[in-house]
Amino acid sequence: MKQFFAGIDIGSTMTKVAIMGDGLVASVIGPTGPEHRRLAHRVMEEALTGARLQFTDLSYIVATGYGRINVPFADKQVTEITCHAKGLHSLLPTAKTVVDIGGQDSKGIKLKNGKVAGFVMNDKCAAGTGRFLEVIAEALGVPLDALGELSLSAQKATTISNTCTVFAEQEVVSQLANGEPVENLIAGIHEAIATRIYAMVSKLKIEPDVAITGGGAKNIGLVRALEARFGCRVLVPPEPLLTGAIGAALVGKELADKAALSGQPLVRARQGLQEAKTYT
Secondary structure (H helix, E strand, C coil), X not given: CCCEEEEXXXXXXXXXXXXXXXXXXXXXXXXXXXXXXXXXHHHHHHHHHHHCCXXXXXXXXXXXXXXXHHCCCCCEXXXXXXXXXXXXXXXXXXXCEEEEECCCCEEEEEEECCEEEEEEEECCCCCCCHHHHHHHHHHHCCCHHHHHHHHCCCCCCCCCCCCCHHHHHHHHHHHHHCCCCHHHHHHHHHHHHHHHHHHHHHHHCCCCCEXXXXXXXXXXXXXXXXXXXXXXXXXXXXXXXXHHHHHHHHHHHHHHHHHHHHCCCCCCCCCCHHHHHCCC
């Protein structure tokens, strides 16, 4: 009988679901709202519809991310570090150093044989995160998803001396008023973020291949700035936002496989999906 496993990654800004069979069967990516439990139910239903599956077809469900405790129909909660490592290794098996740039934090993960060998995290300051880029985009009047391409046309990267989000925003606005081209300012912001991330990840003793995940991986200008700072090519998975959800589903499969080999029953803690729908 064919088995299916689901991973749901509730991040601070985006929620992702991945359903895995022999490969990725279906996925959903959407913004994280204030009501995590209702959101979790909605995105799981959407993913099941896309996969043409019923909730009872899922052998195991693993929740991860910032809001993982708010998924009442999950069988298990697993940290995002573990799930990102598992998902990234399945997609880019040569990667040894992983940079994850999320909405509210950034992380560095060191992999050895696909396992977590160490990690560092910036979760106390917005600099080096998606939120930092959002603030700068708003200050410049530029759509967030246009930052990357615009920065590639810069004649030079303007030096941004402040890495604090508030002061960096003021500095960018001031330089813009003084006639500094928008493209140069964006390139300067990307360089400032890359420098900060490099300093953080260097604590892990960086080894290639280096890979980047999270929303930051969709910004080509930031990827290029990281490549310049790391001194090597940076790998990007096909959909960098799904790495944690894919890893969560794979953790579920691994747990099911171990239970089958040991002859022990697979322990589940989930509520039914309809029961979870009304859970507040």
